[in-house]
Amino acid sequence: MQVVLDAGVAIYIAMSVALVVWLGVFVYLLRIDAEAKELKRLVLAARLQSPTLSSEVQVEYRTPSAN
Amino acid sequence: MSKSLLWRATKAVFVRELRSEFRSRQALNAVALFAVCSIVAVSLGLGPLNRSAELPLVHAALLWIVLLFAAFTALARVFVVEEEQRTAAALRLAAPPHAVYLGKLLFNLLLLCALTVLVAVLAIVLLRMQVRSPGPFVVLLVTGALGLVAGTTLIAAMIARAASRGALFAVLSFPILIPMLVTAVRGTALALSGTGWDRCMAPIQTLIAYAVAMFVTSLFLFAYVWED
Amino acid sequence: MGERLAMTAKISLGLAMSGIIYAMFLVVPQYVGLGEAGRIIIVHVPTAWVTSAAFAVSAVFSILYLRSRSGLHDASAVAAAEVGTLFCLFATVTGAIFAQVVWGTFWNWDPRETSILVLLLIYAAYFALRSSVDDVPRKRRLAAVYNIFACVTMPFLMFVAPRIADSTLHPNCAFLQGSKCEGISLDLNGAKIGQLGDVVVELKAVQKQGDMTSATVEVRMPGLTDTADLIPTFDNAGQPADRPEFPGQSFRMILIEADVPAGTARVNIQAPGTGLLSNQRTLWVFMASNLTFGFLALWLYRIRATILHVTSLVQTTEAL
Helix, strand or coil: CHHHHCHHHHHHHHHHHHHHHHHHHHHHHHHHHHHHHHHHHHHHHHHHHCHHHCCCCCCCCCCCCCC | CCHHHHHHHHHHHHHHHHHHHHHHCHHHHHHHHHHHHHHHHHHHHHCCCCCCCCHHHHHHHHHHHHHHHHHHHHCCHHHHHHHHCCCHHHHHHHCCHHHHHHHHHHHHHHHHHHHHHHHHHHHHHHCCCCCCCHHHHHHHHHHHHHHHHHHHHHHHHHHCCCCCHHHHHHHHHHHHHHHHHHHHHHHHHHHHCCCCHHHHHHHHHHHHHHHHHHHHHHHHHHHHHCCC | CHHHHHHHHHHHHHHHHHHHHHHHHHCCCCECCCEHHHHHHHHHHHHHHHHHHHHHHHHHHHHHHHHHCCHHHHHHHHHHHHHHHHHHHHHHHHHHHHHHHHCCCCCCCCHHHHHHHHHHHHHHHHHHHHHHCCCHHHHHHHHHHHHHHHHHHHHHHHHHHHHHHCCCCCCHHHCCCCCCCCCEEEECCCCCEEEECCEEEEEEEEEEECCEEEEEEEEECHHHCCEEEECCEECCCCCECCCCECCCCCCEEEEEEEECCCCEEEEEEECCCCCHHHCHHHHHHHHHHHHHHHHHHHHHHHHHHHHHHHHHHHHHHHHC
């Protein structure tokens, strides 16, 4: 335990802990990112297949033409 | 819309608030009792406080805490009542949004000013708070009340239809009011300890700037809150 | 092509952040007076900047939402606010650790600490508001309004509150030109009591001893845990000489100006940390760290906005 708290060693240990935490977070983020993209692709594909379920209603405005 | 029309609608909303308040006296009774209770509680808790250099700061902080929590109980009512009595829809049809906001703001301001007078008098009598510069003290209280009302009336309209309104009103208002509260407490402490106009001007200007900023922003945003 | 570019960017972000962590511990030199604690600015300052940027972005998307009523804008506003809150927590925690090591207290009610706490409270309130309104369009509208309203109070916090407090321990004079760190003026015949941070100071005397000018200042620590008479001095060249330490703390009091006949003195707090970035290595690591944290926040924001948007799309589809 004394070795761990030694000033020369402690800083390397602190750095390694920070690095390991960051790598864990990074890998997690990469996975979440991939999953989010896949989810978006699936949902958009599903919406394209069933256009009646689309929440965005198209409204077309027409002005009477003076013919 | 012409200016006079807006003014007339505002006056109508304000007078309506006043009338319904005079009929029930709900808000005034509740708030006055709240103020009396909290000042008495504070006085009992503190007892005969020793004359120390920090006394003005302690008194100023207590005064503003009582005012803040009284405002939390009182100021949301104007919009909550509309929802409870299901009159909001009628009001939407009857008056333009700006008039509704201005009318309610004026009513809240009146209510809070009455409350401030009550709290200040009680604090002077029961808490034996000494006001060494009365002029700056009064101006600080008035500008502080302006800031409190300008900062909370929009939020009162927001929480009127949300779940657990009372708690939400305090939660939403508190962070908005912190800058104003810090300034008001420090300024009031200065006024209590007898500082003249020259050094009390900075907090007064800050409070006015805060009230104006909040008022203008609320005016812009109110239509979005009030639209359904 | 786009896919590959995005992947490359993400991998380089991972490597860059690892590099920042390495440099923070092993490349940045120690700063005199700060010891190892000075390293934390490599994380603390960038996270604080990213926090402000994220909240500004969130407010902009709130304005856009009120104009467009598009679910995408609302999702972006929420995502930015969430990323901002996360980084705000980082900045607060790293700042508190720094404060404990350097100033001797985790929390000092320094103006900067107050303003970041208010920021946290505002966004806690923002999320509380969102969770207590059920109707989706109204929830989005009210949240946007609150976000803009809260944003308007920011200038008051950043610029007004610190001026009222007169002084700050926060070593911002090291980085920001024009920030106010002028200390507090006390007057024997007038306002002799003031506050430095959360310490109450009272001027007792101003005197001249030989070529030194000194002021006797009574300091009362918060909660009256400690009181002491400090006697800071400056020499006839106007340079602070004696810098007595506050009782139980590791920051000092300096005397900046004193006028013996008039009975006035201006004192300030001095904490280590000023001039931290004058070292080239520290400066470059600091700049790289700002960039990296900025991109990290951007990435987090993109992920979160995508998820929120897709979720809301699914919900509206189900509702129909």
